[in-house]
Amino acid sequence: MFWRKYLHNKYFYTGSIFLIWMLFFDQEDFITQYQLNQTLNDLQNKKEFYQAETENNRNIIEKLETDTAWLEKFAREKYFMKKDNEEVFVIIREEN
Secondary structure: OOOHHHHOOHHHHHHHHHHHHHHHHOOOOHHHHHHHHHHHHHHHHHHHHHHHHHHHHHHHHHHHHHOHHHHHHHHHHHHOOOOOOOOOOOOOOOOO
């Protein structure tokens, strides 16, 4: 039949062995390339996240340097700072 002439061809065997070798046994095989592609996608997602965080932090720093009222609010909320004649109550809620 049609496949019989290909099965008795030495180039068919050579090509098949080469293809199997390249897909599974080579240093740059299919599985390794897939894993590297997944790692690259993860790193690109992390890069986008950290770039957004950096931009957010730059905006916060710019606000802190220019707006004293916002600086005071930030210090009170994040670091529990207070004026000399004030008292600060911290309420901690327990989660069940």
